[in-house]
Structures are given as C-alpha cells and as structure tokens.
Amino acid sequence: MNAPLNYVPRSDFKKRTFAATQDPHLRQSFRSAMDFLMAKRQAQFPDQEAFEHLRALGEEVRRYSLSRLPELLEQLEANLTRNGVKVHWAEDAEEANAIFLEISRSHGATRLIKGKSMVSEEIELNHEMAKHGVDCLESDMGEYIVQLDGEKPSHIIMPAIHKTKEQIARLFHEKVPGVDYTDSVDELIQIGRRILRENFRDAHIGVSGVNFAVAETGSLCLVENEGNGRMCTTVPPVHIAITGIEKVVEKLEHVVPLYTLLPRSATGQAITTYFNVISGPRKPGEKDGPKEVHLILLDNGRSQAYADEQLRQTLQCIRCGACMNHCPVYTRIGGHAYGTTYPGPIGEIVSPHMMGLTATHELPFASSLCGACGDVCPVKIPIPDILMRLRREASHEAEPGRPALRGQGAGRNRLVSLAFAAWRTIYSHPGLYRLYAWAASRLNFLTPKSQLGWTASRTPLIPARQTLRDRLKNRA
C-alpha cells in the first residue's frame, strides 16, 4: 500500500520549472532584476491614493475602448486608410506571416529590421521569414542579444533580463566577428549600436509593434527609450506595424492616462525617451519617413477572450510587465520556463486564448494567488479571479450556456476528479462521513507515503489516530 501514487503527469512545464529553480545564476538574475524594478516602480507611485485614482481612469479607458471594439476597429481602419496607411487583418499567426511575406515579395525585400514587438514574437515572425529567405534582424538591444543566442525573450519589457553582462560579453565575443571580450556595459552597447546602425541604413523594410492605436486620428503610438523603434519606422522605405486587435482607443486624449501609467509601471520611469505618433507615410515635400506604411491587425485568439465578459478583461492589458515583476513564481522560475511568448501572470491568462488550453492548461495553476499582480496592474485586471476561472475551464467541461474555450477541460485528471468527487460525497453525507472518519483514523497506517502531486514538495497527509470529535468527546 506504500507504493508511490505518481499519477499526476510530469509535463515539460514542470520539468522546465524544476530546472529553472535549480539554476542559481538564473535565480540571482531574476531576483535582483525584479527587486530593482519593483523599487523603481514604487518610487513613481509614492501616494497610493493618487495611484488608485489614476489606475481607475486607466481601467475605465480600456474598458470603454473594449466595449466599442468592433466600431473602433472600423473607425481606425477608415482613418488610417484616409491617411494613406494600408490596413490588413489576420485571424492567426499563419495569416499574419503570409501578409509579411507578401509585402516583402512585392518589394523584393530580403532584409527586415525590427523594433521591439511582442506580437511579432507571438507569430514567430523571424523564424517564418527565415524559411522563405527573408532575414529579420532584431534591433532592440535586449532582443538583439537574445536573437544572437538563438533564444526568445524572457520578459516582455526587458528581453535579456536572464543574462548577466559576462554572458553577454562572451556571446558578443563569440558571435560578432572582430569583437574582443569586454564586460563594460557601455562598450557592449556601442558595439550593438555600430552593427545595428548599418542595418537601419540598409534594411528594405522596418517592422514595429504598436502600443496604442488611436481610432479618431488614425495614428499608431510607439513607446521606447532606445530610438530603434524610431529608426525602424523612419529610415527604411517601407514600414509594417503589427498589433493585436485590442490595442485601439477612441480619442487621442485617451492615450494620456495610459501613457502616464505605462512607463511608471514598467520600468519606474515617469516617461520614456521617445513617444512616436505615426499618422501616415511620407507626404509630398517631406524629406524622410517611409513611403509605404502597413498595419496588420491580429486576432490570434483574442476574440475568444472577448466573447466572455470576465475573460475580456484580459484584453485591457497594456503590456507593462508589472505583474511579472511582482510575481513570486515568475521571479523564481524566470520567463523561459512558461514556454509561451508572454510569461508571468499576464501570460497565464492570455496564452490559453492564443495557444489553446491543451498546450497551456497548467499555466493558470502556476500561481500562489497572492494577488500581487492584481494589486499592481495599472488597468486593474483582476488577474487572480481570471486565474481561478481558467483553472475551472482547464479541468471541467464548459458550463451550460457558455461556449467552450479552445482545449476546454484539457487539464482534466481522472484521478484528481475522482478524488474530489469522493470527497464531496463523503463530506455531504453524515453517515458516510462517520464511517470514513472511523476507518481513516483506525487504518491510518495504510496511508500511502506518496499522494498525487501533494507530496512532490510536502510531507504526506496522515489522518490522526483519533478524530477531533472523539477527542472532544473524551475531554468532556
């Protein structure tokens, strides 16, 4: 009877998590980076009341925008088109990549240079373009570093946060021709600058993401510090922007509270170096700027979240990363362990829509539900509530009247369900309960030492020899 009951499947996620927690360098990198980012953010919001006031407005703007999403997307499209921007729609990654390829082919373009865009990571643009002989180079310093090492970003704002400067120094020395080993951060940045400038100058197409799209003016807003986003949207003759359909707001002034919250929440800066508002291609008489601007509006599962009023709140996200910076799980396992484009709390609630629950059903469980993510979220997404909801959807059939999510119930474990069904039956029938309590306390030596997932990191639960009721009775 003491044979292990290892029925809970050990998936890749668990393996990666285990490996990550055993890596002291990784733990150190994330711990110190998260401490740094949390302190910097805190310094930007010294007054909790003022913060609550501001984020209530941020939430209101995002909720309002989502409540009119289809109308705003049409308005955005009409105004962008009027401004000379070509608007494309893509239901999934495959369609988005096909649009990129088609535009590249129509210009005979083989060299793309890309500013930071998580949506382009979501569709694995670099990889897909490479299959067709189109080279897509990352130009954000952090993205450039992870691309050089054949990795993906481990944080949505600071992509190379998992690497130490010594690791980056070795990487540059090994992968960039003619570079000597230096672990001076200034020198490393200047090496990156030199290489990337040649590429800004000569690339055929610039690619960017979008932080906010403004429907009333037909504008794309980009937030950045490095200037690579401006380079990608200024120098090459063609600019392709890609964004999720949720990023639209109606009025230009709606951007103000969101942009006030975004850099403060993300990196603890009051403002970024550049705020870049693009409202069309180069006009007659203008000396620079791309001659052609495209916008790709990507769904990729977002409309599934939109279909449900609770899950829709996921789409309020402005991708600041504060939830991951404050997450005790993310801090310990790092971004790569999640195996998704978006890691951390936001990744746990948005990835199931993008990838389906079959691939992601464990993610909503990768949380202690401490609530820190919801407390810092600048647009007040109730992340813990949504995690609870997705745990239910991951392990049950859809409730009657609700459409099933992609991969609904994929995390269902027969044994766990059985255990809970038995528990429910016993605890709701007094006779059965008495019988069970009697047997469990007398036969407690039969309890298995390994109890499903419980004992993976805890001591086994063994019933006491006497039930509480009996002890109270004996005392009286």
Next chain:
Amino acid sequence: MSARDNILARLRAAPRSSAPVMPDVAGRLADRYAALRAPEADRFGTFRSAIEAAHAEVHETSGAEWPALVVRLCREKGVAMLACPPAGDLSAALMLEPDAPEIWGYGETMEAVKGRLFDATDAGITRAHGAIAETGTLIAWTGVDEPRSLSLVPPIHFILLDRSRIYADLLQAMTEEGWAGRLPTNLLLISGPSKTADIQQTLAYGAHGPKELIVLVLNPEGVAA
C-alpha cells in the same frame, strides 16, 4: 468571408455592456495637474530639472546669441559636420559665425543624403514645437521643414526651444492646440538622449539615437539669461 469579416463578426457576437460612457479624461486628471497649471508655477524650472535628470544638457540663450553658443559647443564637442533643417534660416545664422563647423541643409530626400547623414554627420539641429514641464519633454512637430531623422540619426542633437512654449502637461498641450484634428505625419515627444538598460539593468546612453541632447532655450529679448 475575409479575415476582417470573421474577426468583426466574432466581436459583434459577444455580449456587449449597455451604453458605455466616454471617460472624462480632462476632468479626472485636472487635480493631478492643477499645481503645474497655476499661473505662478515655474514651468521652465520643472521642465529643466526633469530633462536634466534624463541626462540632457540645457542652456539658456536668446534669439541673437544662440548661433555663437552652438558653434562654441560644436567646437568643445568636436563636431566637424552639422546638419540643419531645409528652410535655411538656421544654417544661414550659423554660417555667419566664425569657426562654424561644416554645415549642410537637409534640402534633398533621405535617400539622397543617407550616406552623409549616417556616416559623416556629427550633429543635427532642429526647432522644438514646444515642451512639457511635468515630464521634461520636447515636442517635435516634424514635416516639410523638420525632417524627423535630423533629431534621430546624428550622435548629437541640438534643439531650439522658445521659452514661452512650455506647457504644464501633455494633456494641456494636446487639448489647447487641438492636436487630434491636425496631427502631422510624425509627432514626436523627446525626453532625453536615447538610452537602454537592457544589459543587467545598467543604464547606458546613446543606444540607437543621439548620445547627447542639448536644449537651447530662447529667452524672450530683455529677460536676462
């Protein structure tokens, strides 16, 4: 059905909240900006300390004196070639100065000047449309007379700012000037030289854009610098 129709149809099929209310952004932010918007507020001082904290250099000068100041700074910083906007007024004023660096006006398209801009130009000079005190931000209204790459590609960026054009906050600038109805192709807010903290959270300046941002504040005549 096209991707567009499918996506919009799915969004339309979702339950919708009843009559959404447009957020009152101006009303809700009024308190936040009240102090800076007050007539006695020191907008210039706030602007200056914020942008200096972001590593920019600020010099007070005047409409008559700025060319000499730029030429002196160019000498100090080893600027051998300076790019100016197409209109010609800035370059004309600078060329009158003794010891001026080599100066060229951005009169042709980017394609024609790309090599010079990227590989030979040490500094660019532009005019700010205005500024924002709260965050220490310059507003660059690019267009026919203000190529956007002039504030981006050269390693040093000089920018002329009229002291009377400093707004309290972004919302004030945006609403008082009615930006929503008249945005240029590319509107830029610039709050310091380009920077990155992507390597071990260590801040480094001069990531991809200018390494130095030098603000020349033009005081109205008669106000001592």
